Amino acid sequence: MTNKNKFIAFRAPESVRDRLSVVAECEHLTVSDIVRRATFQSMRELEEKHHLASPRPPVREQND
DSSP, rough: OOOOOOOOOOOEEEEEEHHHHHHHHHHHOHHHHHHHHHHHHHHHHHHHHTSSSOOOOOOOOOOO
């Protein structure tokens, strides 16, 4: 079974689109990259909150 990508779209004020475009250009990313990253992060947090996914293990700090 292959995992096919589907389009997800949403409406946003023009000012938000413009801000995203500026940030994306500064970071050498696309607007889609930024929206995708934010969506995945938000989804992980909400899944954990509602016990829909296993909590992530804590990140160990490195000692210098």
